[in-house]
Amino acid sequence: MSQANVPAWEVGHYASVFCNAAAGSNLGLVADGAFDRGAKVPANGANTTVVNFKGITRKSVAAGAKGDVALHPGDIAVAFANGAIAAGATVFLTSADAGKEGMLKSYTSFGADGVVFIVGVAETPAADGEIFEVRLQGLYLKTA
Numbered sequence: 001m002s003q004a005n006v007p008a009w010e011v012g013h014y015a016s017v018f019c020n021a022a023a024g025s026n027l028g029l030v031a032d033g034a035f036d037r038g039a040k041v042p043a044n045g046a047n048t049t050v051v052n053f054k055g056i057t058r059k060s061v062a063a064g065a066k067g068d069v070a071l072h073p074g075d076i077a078v079a080f081a082n083g084a085i086a087a088g089a090t091v092f093l094t095s096a097d098a099g100k101e102g103m104l105k106s107y108t109s110f111g112a113d114g115v116v117f118i119v120g121v122a123e124t125p126a127a128d129g130e131i132f133e134v135r136l137q138g139l140y141l142k143t144a
Contacts, residue, residue: 005124007133009058010076014068017054019061026080026131027102028093028119029054029069039069041102042095050093050117053139075136079104081126091134092116092142104134110144118142 017039020032024041031052032038039054055069056077070077082103085091091104094116106122107113118140126132 003126003130005126005132007078007124007131008076009070009078010133011058011070011072012075013072014058015055015071016066017061017069018066020064022063023057023061023067023102025057025060026078027057028079028104029057029102030093042093044095044098044101049115049141050095051141053093053117053119056134056136070136073136073138076123076133077120077136078131079134081105081128081130081132083128085122085126085132087122087125089122090118091120091122092118107142110142113142115144116142 029039030042032040055071056079058068061067080103082100082105085106090107092107094105095101120134120136123133
């Protein structure tokens with residue numbers, strides 16, 4: 001079944017980031033400490049609490065290239081959904097699910113999700129794996 005909504009970007013200013021490894025479109029990136037101002041898709045692993053955010057990719061970025069990202073509060077970016085997301089849901093960046101690194105997930109509660117890095121609020125709904133609009137907000141680490 002095809003996606004019902006057609007998400008659109010509404011960004012006043014894109015930032016440019018360097019990606020040593022390739023990064024797909026519509027994914028959340030984190031800092032790549034091996035490169036000044038570098039960014040990468042968060043790695044899947046035991047510690048899945050993402051603690052920084054470099055932006056959401058507008059288009060795919062080739063390895064060793066610069067790409068445009070949205071990261072300013074108030075901008076509307078388009079991101080992939082990790083699980084179903086309702087319009088108005090608070091979303092966070094996670095690397096907990098293999099194969100879905102860099103996708104945004106709907107926040108339920110601290111008890112269900114643990115410590116998470118809140119990115120924004122969903123403007124449109126999406127099924128798992130679909131793209132949706134997210135209004136970026138002031139980023140914060142949600143704890144208990």
